[in-house]
Amino acid sequence: MNVSSVVELTRTHDIGEAHMIRGLLESHGLFCVLQNDLLVRNLWYLNQAVGGVKILVATSEYTDAKAVLDSLQKESHRTATSKAFLPETGSGKLRLLFSALITLFSGIPTPLKKRNND
Numbered sequence: 837m838n839v840s841s842v843v844e845l846t847r848t849h850d851i852g853e854a855h856m857i858r859g860l861l862e863s864h865g866l867f868c869v870l871q872n873d874l875l876v877r878n879l880w881y882l883n884q885a886v887g888g889v890k891i892l893v894a895t896s897e898y899t900d901a902k903a904v905l906d907s908l909q910k911e912s913h914r915t916a917t918s919k920a921f922l923p924e925t926g927s928g929k930l931r932l933l934f935s936a937l938i939t940l941f942s943g944i945p946t947p948l949k950k951r952n953n954d
Contacts, residue, residue: 841896842869842893842895843892843893843894843895843898845868845893845898845901845905846890846905847887847888847891848888848889849876849884849888849889850888850889851876851889854870854873854888854889854891855870857891857905857908858891860904860908861891861901861904861905864900866897866900866901866904867894867897868891869891869892870889870890870892871891871892872887872889872890873889876888876889
C-alpha cells in the first residue's frame with residue numbers, strides 16, 4: 837500500500853478509543869494505521885493541537901471500514917439509551933444488595949430509591 841492510497845476514516849482524542857477501533861477493524865480483516873498515536877501518548881498536551889489520533893485505512897477498504905465503524909456507533913448508541921440498569925425484582929433484595937456493595941467498596945453512599953424510567 838502506498839501513501840497516496842490511504843484515507844482518513846475518523847479521528848479521536850482518546851487513545852484508548854483509537855486502539856479499540858483499530859482492534860475492531862483488524863478483527864474484520866481490515867488494515868489500518870494510527871497516525872499521531874505515539875505523539876499523543878507521550879506528549880498528551882499536544883492532543884488538541886495535532887487533531888487527535890487519526891485512523892487511516894486503504895482507499896479500497898474505506899467503505900467496508902466505514903460500515904464497521906457505523907455499526908459500532910449504532911450499537912454503542914443503542915446500549916447508551918437502554919433503559920435497564922438493574923433487573924427489576926419484586927422484593928428489591930437485589931437492588932439493596934447492589935447498593936450495599938457499592939457503598940461498601942467505594943465509600944460513596946448509593947441511594948436505594950427506584951429510578952423513574954420514563
